[in-house]
Amino acid sequence: MYDLKDKVVVVTGASNGIGANFVREILEEGVKHVRLLDIDKKTGNALQDELRQKYGKNKVKFVKCDVTNDEQFFKALEDAKKDNGYLDLLVNNAGVADEGNLAKIRKLIEINITALINGTLKAIELMRKDKGGRGGTIINVSSIGGLIQVSPMFTYSTSKRAVLQFTTCVGRFPCENTDVRVMAVCVGVTETAILQKLTCFTKEMNVEAEKILSGHPMQSAKSVARGMVEMYQKGGPASIWLVRADRPAQEITAELNKADEEMEAIIRKID
Ligand SMILES: NC(=O)c1ccc[n+]([C@@H]2O[C@H](COP(=O)([O-])OP(=O)(O)OC[C@H]3O[C@@H](n4cnc5c(N)ncnc54)[C@H](O)[C@@H]3O)[C@@H](O)[C@H]2O)c1
């Protein structure tokens, strides 16, 4: 069982929604320091000030950081380690669901996939035991939309499937020397601003997306944050977790591995 007490944590997309709720949960768990990265400076600073009142000045720091800017993102990770001696946990949570035109699709891919991969690789470098770190954990935020095919949100769904594939592949790579766990969480529909901001590629797709969404249970961001604490405590390398409908986190690694084996069997059969 892993313990969050005295850990140094970086959370991306921490100003709002699931990220902000996760920050609140882990402060209650006794982390040493949490660094909030986001492009939303106003809300991030307000959250920092509120949390400093409650937990003390050194516990929380907001840094304006666009995760698609490698220079900014890597510096923020390096600074978190430099200022606190080590880095224990990175949560790649920043994400968007806005795919209304080609430029937005490109941006979505940069935020949801490229930055998440780059951040993971940089954090492994800073955490790895065989290079002066003390091991650590990376939690990548995926979605139920990465498990199922959400046609009207084809880029979002693709991006969240990519998060799962990347996490499984990189997380399975032997980590004896690094002592870094990489895991992912598939989040069900959750009441946050992303739902208001989402746009699909066509109006028809928007209508279809609304229909799909309205037929599914909506959970609170606090439930997701709680579930992410549970997966931090219990998860193994490359483990995949599901948090939906306000239920406790449920590990689904075995089910996904079984689906993978079935896919391999199909390929062998065709050979
Ligand atoms: N809300 C849901 O239904 C739901 C379901 C499944 C997965 N998710 C995932 O959860 C994560 C958090 O989303 P949320 O629901 O809390 O939405 P949100 O919009 O409330 O929060 C997302 C945060 O990411 C930040 N962000 C966006 N682009 C950024 C960038 N380039 N650099 C740094 N920060 C950036 C935003 O400013 C915002 O604070 C996302 O990855 C999302 O895909 C959400």
Ligand SMILES: CCCCC/C=C\C=C\[C@H](O)C/C=C\C/C=C\CCCC(=O)O
């Ligand atoms: C179909 C449109 C979904 C729009 C969602 C917008 C933002 C983020 C959403 C989440 O990541 C969820 C993504 C897809 C939801 C699709 C099906 C919901 C199934 C939910 C459930 O069974 O719990």
